[in-house]
Amino acid sequence: MEITAAVARGAGEPFSIEKLTLASPNADQVLVRIVASGLCHTDLVTRQNFPAGMPIVLGHEGAGVVEQVGSDVEGIRVGDHVLATYASCGTCAQCGAGRPGYCAQWAVLNAGRFGAESPLRAGEEPVVAGFFGQSSFSSHILTAARNLVVVDRELDLAMTAAFGCGIQTGAGTVVNVLRPERESSLVVFGVGGVGMAAVMAARALGVGAVIAVDLSAARLEVAREVGADLVLDGGRDDLVERILETLGGGATHALDTTGHAPVLARAIDALAPLGTLALVALGESTLPVEVAKLIGQGKTLRGSIEGDGDPRQFIPLLVDWYRQGELPMEKIVRTYPIDKINEAVADSESGAVIKPVLTFD
Ligand SMILES: [Zn+2]
Ligand SMILES: [Zn+2]
Structure with missing residues (x-):
């Protein structure tokens, strides 16, 4: 035909x-x-x-x-x-x-x-x-x-x-992989379609604190509208400190949708002890990670495709x-x-x- x-x-x-x-x-x-x-x-x-x-x-x-x-x-x-x-x-x-x-x-x-x-x-x-x-x-x-x-x-x-x-990836990573609870916190790095879906899913699950990070003020505004409690410009120097401070020691859960190594490094730093960062974006082919940070604080890096x-x-x-x-x-x-x-x-x-x-x- x-x-x-x-x-x-x-x-x-x-x-x-x-x-x-x-x-x-x-x-x-x-x-x-x-x-x-x-x-x-x-x-x-x-x-x-x-x-x-x-x-x-x-x-x-x-x-x-x-x-x-x-x-x-x-x-x-x-x-x-x-x-x-x-x-x-x-x-x-x-x-x-x-x-x-x-x-x-x-x-x-x-x-x-x-x-x-x-x-x-x-x-x-x-x-x-x-x-x-x-x-x-x-x-x-x-x-x-x-x-x-x-x-x-x-x-x-x-x-x-x-x-x-896209929506299955963002929402699925929250629901099936990270599985935050009401007292948990989630930081989403990059709020394109996948990140927005993660914010929406976290809100639907009743997650206690949801933070969206992006370089675009317009996207952050939308992230707020769809459920982020706090939005932060990814370019600010004190990004990690601000997250640690706001969440009283760091995020229990984080999601990277950017695939950029500098963002990933900050996402790892923004985790609380025993926190988990999910990776869903192909970007950097290799990732320099300071192993001591993972070991000393029991942090987990978890890759995921299509929301698991x-x-x-x-x-x-x-x-x-x-x-x-x-x-x-x-x-x-x-x-x-x-x-x-x-x-x-x-x-x-x-x-x-x-x-x-x-x-x-
Ligand atoms: Zn796709
Ligand atoms: Zn098969």
């Missing part, structure tokens, strides 16, 4: 809106008409760093309506509204344990399908599809039933599309929270029609928008 997609053809090149041809679903696949797709930082990093894998259709926060299901698919019907998440095999030990983010096949299943393997063509030319099992910068995607969560038809798909990656949980259980929780007003997505989402994707990218990179979401007619 003919579809419309935003294609990445080279590092640094703008996305081009193109008519492509998509194959019919296999027996185990679902064809989804995309209504909305979040734009995640990982899409832009991939566009810059993997020119050999181009042309590619990126996008991995898709939401839409099921148009066709393969003959082997169970539990998904034509007309279902769905949120799409990352791919996992469903059969390895980690998938079996409810931790599909650590699936043994994760890298292969989420890199996309290349060359003759791809169901997507620009004329005769293969276009990489199935990025994160999706490639949702597209009017239609082919995906596995396992990558989909069926939602209520009344749910606003533009406001909830990002549950599949099982999306098919965790995304419905996010949907419930959204309905109850605990995830005020309208304060962070701005929608752009798909043909304005390059504007969305520019606004994302300048910090003018926190969570860009692309929409299709």
